[in-house]
Amino acid sequence: xxxxxxxxxxxxxxxxxxxxxxxxxxxxxxxxxxxxxxxxxxxxxxxxxxxxxxxxxxxxxxxxxxxxxxxxxxxxxxxxxxxxxxxxxxxxxxxxxxxxxxxxxxxxxxxxxxxxxxxxxxxxxxxxxxxxxxxxxxxxxxxxxxxxxxxxxxxxxxxxxxxxxxxxxxxxxxxxxxxxxxxxxxxxxxxxxxxxxxxxxxxxxxxxxxxxxxxxxxxxxxxxxxxxxxxxxxxxxxxxxxxxxxxxxxxxxxxxxxxxxxxxxxxxxxxxxxxxxxxxxxxxxxxxxxxxxxxxxxxxx
Numbered sequence: 001x002x003x004x005x006x007x008x009x010x011x012x013x014x015x016x017x018x019x020x021x022x023x024x025x026x027x028x029x030x031x032x033x034x035x036x037x038x039x040x041x042x043x044x045x046x047x048x049x050x051x052x053x054x055x056x057x058x059x060x061x062x063x064x065x066x067x068x069x070x071x072x073x074x075x076x077x078x079x080x081x082x083x084x085x086x087x088x089x090x091x092x093x094x095x096x097x098x099x100x101x102x103x104x105x106x107x108x109x110x111x112x113x114x115x116x117x118x119x120x121x122x123x124x125x126x127x128x129x130x131x132x133x134x135x136x137x138x139x140x141x142x143x144x145x146x147x148x149x150x151x152x153x154x155x156x157x158x159x160x161x162x163x164x165x166x167x168x169x170x171x172x173x174x175x176x177x178x179x180x181x182x183x184x185x186x187x188x189x190x191x192x193x194x195x196x197x198x199x200x201x202x203x204x205x206x207x208x209x210x211x212x213x214x215x216x217x218x219x220x221x222x223x224x225x226x227x228x229x230x231x232x233x234x235x236x237x238x239x240x241x242x243x244x245x246x247x248x249x250x251x252x253x254x255x256x257x258x259x260x261x262x263x264x265x266x267x268x269x270x271x272x273x274x275x276x277x278x279x280x281x282x283x284x285x286x287x288x289x290x291x292x293x294x295x296x297x298x299x300x301x
Contacts, residue, residue, distance in 0.1 A: 010102060012109045015064035015076065020053035023066065023076040023092075027052070030092035038129055048090065049211035051194065056080070056212070059188035062117065065109050067093070067102045077106040079114065080300075083181030085289075086114040087123045087300045107140050121177065121284035125300040128279035142281035146290075147258030148300055150275030151267045155220060155244035155252050161235045165199040173204060176226050176296060177289045182206070185224060195220075198239045203227035203295075207240040209247035213301055220244030222254040225297040230266060233295035237270055255299035259291035266295060 015023065028046050036042050056078040057064050063079025063086065075093040079086060088110045093102045114122050125148045126133045134144055160166070167190060173180040185206050186197040195208035205225040213221050222240050227233035244252050256263050257280065264274075280300060290296055 010067050010069045010074070010100075010105065012065050012067055012105050014061070015053075015057055015066050015078075017054075017057065019066050019073055019076070020057065022073045023053050024048065024050065026073065026076055026094045027090050027092040029095055030098075031090065033095045034127065034130065038127055046215040049213055049215050051192065051210055051212050052090075053078075055188060055192045055194050055208075058192050059184055063088070063110060063113050065106055065113075067106055069097065069102075075102045075106055077110055079110055080185075081114060081117060081119060082185070083177075084118055084120045084179035085123075085177050086110075086117075086119040086121070087125075089124050089126075089301055091124075104136060104140065107137070111140065118179070119284070120179075121282060121286060121289065123280060123282040123300060125278040125280050128277075134279065134281075137281050141283040143283065143287065144279055144281045145287070146280035146282065148255045148278045148280045149258055149264065150253065150255055150277070151264075151272040151297075152219075152251050152253045152275055153267075153270065153272040155241045155249055156238070157245045158238055158242045160239050160242055161200070163200055164235065164239050166196050168197070168199045170197070171199055171202050171204055173202075173226050175202070175228050175294055176292070177286065180226075182224060182226070196243055198236060198243070200235045200239070201228075201232050203232035203236050205236040205240055205297075207243045209243065209249055213299070214253070218250045219253045220247065220249040220251070221299075222252055222297060223299045225254065225295070227295040230262070230295065233263070233266055234270075237267070254297040255301070256297050257290035259288060260296045261291075262293075263295045263297060267297075 067075035074097040
């Protein structure tokens with residue numbers, strides 16, 4: 001008898017604010033189990049910030065979904081859509097409900113929702129040494145040919161450079177990817193009081209001083225920096241560090257596509273250190289867009 005769930009056993013629906021406590025518990029439980037299984041290390045306490053769900057639901061309410069079996073939420077998936085580029089995660093299924101095909105249903109709903117809203121490129125990050133995850137995503141059309149690399153450093157004190165705008169208009173960012181739009185990132189950051197957006201010339205950054213991903217209150221989390229040139233990138237890097245120090249944060253953490261060598265070199269020159277690397281998988285058009293001639297930090301966790 002197949003262990004896969006049937007449509008009558010489980011249904012996928014939009015995530016609601018009332019689901020967030022259950023979603024955070026499932027996400028922490030699933031990732032603790034995954035880390036222990038793949039590394040042999042047990043992680044005590046929460047892995048993800050308590051504000052993860054509220055921020056992500058505000059950012060992309062149409063793309064966040066839960067899997068419900070009976071009256072119980074047994075799985076959840078978050079989504080980020082930036083114009084025509086979308087990615088998902090964290091994706092989690094309650095440990096006792098894993099192996100039943102629920103994760104596949106959640107990913108299929110993400111793809112359907114993103115395509116219906118105009119996405120032409122979709123992606124995710126996952127642990128490279130988890131064959132079952134890589135196989136699942138390959139089966140759904142995602143190619144495992146890229147990486148996302150963590151960078152961090154101690155936040156340096158300093159003032160914002162002249163011309164840096166805080167929570168101003170979001171510039172045109174189609175030089176990164178056709179139709180790229182980070183307006184929802186800026187809005188959700190304001191609406192949830194998670195931090196600030198920073199603009200300089202044609203560059204843009206998000207700096208979260210209230211954690212929206214990892215359960216580490218000492219960090220400022222930078223999910224996004226996009227800059228057309230090195231000068232703009234340098235100004236934005238120093239700006240996020242200034243904001244971090246102003247809010248009492250000791251370290252700045254961000255993620256860089258492995259294809260963006262110029263960005264990695266720039267961060268190393270700024271004194272950033274590399275952390276872990278995740279497998280980045282994509283499907284759609286312009287798969288190597290992040291190797292383009294611009295500077296780019298973008299965390300797909």
